[in-house]
Structures are given as structure tokens and as C-alpha cells.
Amino acid sequence: MASKKKKTHPNSIASNKKATHDYFIEQRFEAGMVLEGWEVKSIRDGRVQLKESYVVIKNGEAWLAGAHISPLLSASTHIDPMQTRLRKLLLNRRELINLVALVERKGYTIVPLSMYWVKGRVKLEIGSAKGKQLHDKRASAKNKDWQREKQRIMKHSG
Template structure:
């Protein structure tokens, strides 16, 4: 059996969901393609995307990205504009869709978009399978981050 090559995500990041790691404990991540129209791609090249309340919904053996706002491209005519909040189909393997759908239904996990980027000229979305954090775990994460920052400062002071 051949080994899978690890793919490196390029520096062509369009946008990131800054709330994802704060609100969710990410268990697994997946890379998915996304079905877009031309004006959406132009708008993404300008970096006009907002993840605000985005999530992935499963319908009829397909995965859809809901709640992502891609701003209308201002140089497109009135009749060729896209709906900024429309559901966009994610391009995943059927096994991945079945597995993600089963995990979200049984274990109470959520699938959320984490990052959007260009990979070889195509728009890709990094989605994460995550469990919502409670207030206690959010505070613990802040404490751990503060402790690691303080130790790094002290180590830098001794060098």
C-alpha cells in the first residue's frame, strides 16, 4: 500500500474562522473543494469573506456550507450577482460525507469551516469536526496560553 503524501497548505489563505478553535475542540480536519460561481471567486480573490455563523449541513448525501458570507463583487453587473448567503456545495468523497454525517448525528459533534484558501488555483475549505467547549474549558485554555507565554518570556530573558 502506498503512503499518502502530506500536502502542505500554501500561503494563499483567503480567510480564517478565528472563533472556531475558541468555541470548539477540533478533533479532525478535512480539506474540501467548494462549488462557486465566477463572481464569488473574484470576490474571494479580493478577500471578501466572513465566516460569522458558518457550519456544514448534510442533505441528500451531499454536504453544504451554510452561513458563509461572500460579498458581492462590485465590478459585476446587477443581473450576474450572486446571493451572498446562498448554500454552497462542498466537494468531498462519499465515504467522508457518510462518516461525517454519522458522527454529527450520533455523538453530537459539529462540522465547521476553519479556513478558506487557494490551492493550485482552486478554492479549498478546511473543515473541522469539533465538539463545543463549555465555559470552564475556555477559561482553562486562556490560563494555559498565559502560562506558556510567561515561560517563553522568562526563557528569552535568560538567553
């Protein structure tokens, strides 16, 4: 019997573990990002945090808000890096229409899940999510503990 492990991308840069704790993730999408040069250099150095970030849809376009990218100390002197600026996400029209429809329904939001490299380009995995209530979080934690305990029992008995 194969164990179900969480899918993590092999070229992962950062992940938002708080998103799976606070939300039920229903659909996942891969989006490209419009970045400045200093941001790419900082991301290569691992100076990115998705913890407080979220996705906003304005004028039919998706934007990443609240993602924190710290500039390198050796960043160029002729630019003024904004660490938490809005960053445009690149999605095809069908995906955008689908996301807009989900956001307009009650209780749905779009959260970034992970950031990773694909062929030298930064990609962001986003998910349509529905908020968890406190009892849902407790049930998830209880289920997670039970799965871990079950694995221990199977390991020791086999």
C-alpha cells in the same frame, strides 16, 4: 526546543478563529467548493467571512451555510448575487460517511476552519468539533496565557 506554532496555510484567504475558541477540533478535512464566477472574484479580493458559518449535511451531500461573500461593486448586472447562499462542498464518499457518523453522535458539529488557494482552486478546511463549556474556554485561555508567558521567560533567560 522548537516552538509549536499554529498551522496556517501559506495561500490563506480567511480563517475562522472563533471556531477554535468555541469548539474542540477533533478531525480536519479538506473540501473543494462549488462557486459562481462573481464569488471567485470576490474571494480573490478578500471579501469573505467565515465567522458565523457552519456545515450542513443534506441528502448525503455537505453544504456550507452562513459564509458571507460580499459581491464586488463591479459585479455583472445580469446576476443577483446572494451573499449567504448554500454552497456545495466537494468531498469523497468515505469522508462524507465519516462526517455523517460524527454528526449523528451527540454534541458533534462540523465547522469551517479556513479557506485557502490550492493550484488556483478554492479549498475549505473543515473540522469535526465538539462544543466547549465555559470552564473549558477559561482553561484554554489560561493555558494559552501560560504558554505565552513561558515563551517570554525562555526568551529573556536565554
